[in-house]
Amino acid sequence: MAKANARHILVKTKEQAEKLKQQLAKGADFATLAKKHSLCNSAKRGGDLGEFSPGTMLKAFDNVVFKKPLLTVHGPVKTKFGFHLIETIYRT
Secondary structure (H helix, E strand, O other): OOOEEEEEEEEOOHHHHHHHHHHHHOOOOHHHHHHHHOOOHHHHHOOEEEEEOOOOOOHHHHHHHHHOOOOOEEEEEEEOOEEEEEEEEEEO
8 A cells, every 4th residue: 555754834825935936946944844734733843744645635645745846846836725835855
């Protein structure tokens, strides 16, 4: 069974997600931004969601984690919770 480890930053607006993505592109630390801005409980772990299998997360989220390149910040990805910036650390 495939598994992946990912981290994310969840915010309310696409604009906020875009601003954070620009900061990341300039070298800002993902975990620091997640702790400061993310609305998800994972914020206290720097956005780390741990290891999970396909189907655990929402489809839009899974599509990024299991199909897009690793160690790249993808997004903003819209779900019913808001807008995510997602980085997949590894897949097995």
